[in-house]
Amino acid sequence: MSGAVFEPPLRNPKDIFISDQDCRSFMTNVILQARNLRKEFGGLVAVDDVSLDVAPGTVHSIIGPNGAGKTTLFNLLTGQYKPTRGQVFFKGQDITHVALHRRAHLGMGRSFQITNIFPNLTVLENVRLAAQALNRSQFNFFRRADSFKDLVTRAYEVIELVGLRELALSPATVLPHGGKRKLELAILLVADPELLLLDEPTAGMASEQVPELIKTIDTIRQKGNKTVILVEHNMNVVMNISHRITVMNLGKLLAEGSPAEISADKTVQNVYLGGLYGDAIEGTRHE
Amino acid sequence: MPVSWRRTLQSNWFHVLVLLFLVMFPHLVGWITGDSPLGVGGRPRGQSVFWQLIFIELFIFAILAMSYNLMFGFTGVISFGHALFFGMGGYILGLVLEKTGAASEVGLAAGVIIGIVVCGVLGLIIGVVSLRLRGVYFAIFTLAVAEMFAIYIGRWPVTNAEDGFVLSNLPAFLNPARDRLTYYYLVLILMIFTFLFIRRLINSPTGSVLLAIRENESRAQSIGYNTLIFKLLSITLAGMIAAGAGMLQVILTKKVGPEILTVSFTVDPLLMTIIGGVGTFSGPVIGASVLHLSERIFNREFIIGSMSINIGQNWSLILGIAFILVVMVFPQGIVGTWAKWRAGKKTTLE
């Protein structure tokens, strides 16, 4: 066995950490807001009274141990689940009951935890479809799809960006796992959404690919005008690129703050490393 | 322009050859057997005319199978109620022609238009009502609706219940009992038109959405497609094409009866699609040809030495067994298996 170990090159956190002052100034307006969300699955409360404000132009991460309700919260924000109680607002509009496909038109794009692509279509087709979704041409069946030059050009741009140029004409199913995650990202980016919701983008990725992903997300962030909501397990990723972090535990909000605040927070530390005693328990037990 | 023409020809050389063969076919048979394609002794008789009939049936089945494939193979929607559209198309054309007292040309035009529109609307209604049902539930729902119609119309006094009625008000040029060659070319043209239409549709932006729904419906939704609308479109178009096939069928047999609503007009296109290759353009046509021609060829008594075996009598049994074998051994059908074999050969060469 090789036993080779890759250490993701950690950049100096100070380069990208955003001061608390900055964070507060972002909060003056809100692009996505969750109000008192609650989700029950047959008696089991997965998300319990969670409220969340996400400022435009920021990277906002949601973390927490397994089973904390992160993914459920994420699915409530994207509309995959309907909340038992509570509301979700996007740019001031109540979208709690807006259909999934309408959300894409409003400017929300989401990725999936399990790679979720169109396996038997080519990479280009996958991306072109996503570009076409927000375009009038979807109801044109007199012309060949690939004769819509602008869509194809746009698709190629994004394929280039994520680094899949050589594989553009292969069926998506033959891509390696990392390639599929890149394709997933390309499908998301081609529609140019204002708000990107990423569900564990590093899950199943080889560790040498992670810095590349951090870079891509960082590029997206630096271009401005894009907001990213991230559910993620990999702390390197979260601490490196987030403006703000929300920590969940047992379906509830445990803490929220800048990366510096969160990494200094004893309660969070305890929950993560499995704090069973002391203040940590008191901190997690609301009510 | 000539360049693009050449390219089109190059990539479609096989189709062009098949087309040329089909256009020449009645004359070829006539030339070999000495029977005129127009018939013998002023009546539609002889080998050429006989084979025209078989090929017209084949074309109609091919159209029906292609419509089924549009829904099943390209959109991923399994319906067990396709016979409903085929039968309703036939019934509506028959009713308009025979029961309204319209002149034959007017009746024909009106019947075709009304039939196709009604079947489209029917598909739309069934879709709106049932598409929120998942997988098996949807398949069963469509089967139930189709059987309801089949049973009801089979006992409906207005259309003579089980006996059905005869089409006597057909325009002369369409009467296949008189001039079969014209009808042969008409149905051939319609089959080619259907083939090209479906190919263009699937290669269009709309078609790529249908494929996306087949591949991964929830993802198609999340990138911004109202998948319900597209599935409705697919079902409605498939229903309209099937209705057209049903009309061609009743004109050919000059009779409208409840047999055109039976479940075999769902099963046959399903078999043809699977045998030919699900989700391929030529699969349904090839499946229809294989099934229909082999039925015609083997449907008679064979004498081997002193033994005589009547395959025709047990034809459906053999067909059923063959179908099971295909499903188990070649689930991708003829075209799919062929394509896979060629792709495999290519990659091993590289």
Added chain:
Amino acid sequence: MSDNILEVRGIHTFIGQFHILEGVNVSVPRSSITVLLGRNGAGKTTTLRSVLGLTPPRQGEVLFDGQAVNGKRPYTIAQMGIGYVPEHRAIFRDLSVRENLEIAERQKGDLERHIDFIFELFPDLKRLIHLSGGNLSGGQQQMLSIARALVPENRLLLIDEPSEGLAPVIIEQLMEAIRKLAAQTTVLLVEQNFIMASRLADQYTIIDDGQAVASGKMRDLVQDEALVQRYLGVA
């Protein structure tokens, strides 16, 4: 016969087209608690499932008590004496607690023989015995799921993330139970809760990107902060 009850040697496992395990080695000494550590998606659960044949490995060897079990059907492997407590519990919601236990019997009377031990570990189950599994709380379901693995005579228990989504008090109870039953059998545990793992386990193996990257005595790992940070790291 070796001292290891379970020996996983270089297994490669695919799920669909995904190459999940790329040569995993794990050794589980008899009468110990061995824990698999690693990030989400690293391949810990798949390792357990590969041992049992639920996701059969394409390459490599799995030796249980010196016998090769790879390639066998899951039920045959389980019958050799492996109990499985899967992720998310997977108890049967429509069956009563008693039926959930009864179904695990491999020989008549298995449940009778062990019911006292089970009730001693999980006193709660005694009063819930006629309730249907779906009506239990998360913690009770987890207890039932472990109890189910104790009904037949098992020589190895595979336990996947028992602490997931449970309140600290419950986790404490579970830890107590696992420690007690480890006195009688061998446990291979998957656990993300590092404190829980460090207090329970004797041995560890860290899985990262489908490979076993480190293994040894748990008490050495607790000292090695750099290693913990690298693979399991928070902040």
Added chain:
Amino acid sequence: MQQQRSTLLMITALFLGLLVFSFLTTDDLGSFGITILSGLFQGMLLFLVASGLSIIFGLMDILNFAQGGFFMVGAYITFAVFHGETFAQLDPNLRFPLAILIATAAGGILGIILERGLLRPLYARPIFQLVLTFGVAIVIGEAIKAIWGTVAYSWSPLTSFGIHQASFSLFDQQFGLYRLFVIGVGLLLIVLIALLLQRTRIGIIIRAGVEDSEMVEALGINVRAVFTQVFMLGCAVATFGGAIAAPFLGASLGMGNAFLLAAISVVVLGGLGSYAGTAVGSLLVGLAIAVVAKFASRPEINQTVWSSITPMILLVLVLLARPSGLFGKER
């Protein structure tokens, strides 16, 4: 809880509606009673086809379209054995149970062959399993045609046996004792299968397998062997249904499809995979068929067609209100 209550409410309303409608539209108590009894009779026959369909679907996710074919096989074999030369000397009252036994056993064996030989290789491709059972249904029909021809056989009163000839009267209306016998046997089977599912080890395994068959296997149980047994049971019960229906319905090529469609309606409207749903659904549909048949036989309507499409109408209505059937689970 809320869903359970509304399900109960819905079922009660449907049953009461049918009973009241029937009571109001029949002329006297006698014909009302007969209508209800023949509804029960229809319901029991439906149950025999539907129960196998439902259990097989629940455990294995296969909708076995060949189930109607097994019903037909049961009727033909029973007819052939009863009327054949081989056992001609036997007393009719013994010959009939023997015929049923032979038919049921044949159905069970055919079921094993179908599951082992044809379905097992296709577990990775579920859509093709559905398509395959469709094909098997065709083959069964054609094989019967090849063996027994296309004529419909009906049970002649001359070659009959004890309870088949007897009848009893209810408020001056005659009702065949044999139909009462079928109702009794059907009720017995409902209870027996329920006991099997609730009280026996294999029942526990089946119910657990409906939820999560992988976990059952992980507990050390050979799930595929259980699949085969369940498939055999389902096919045998359907064949048995055809066998006991034979003295009443005879044996004909159309009977398989007719019962299959009604049984599928029953299973789907009851909620796929739910045994209680199938039992309730069978009674509901059977009753509805009888009530509608009675109503539609009035001279001013005079249409037998309505009773044939009753199952489908009920199915469509229930599915519109409940997309996964009466007892079906959401998702």
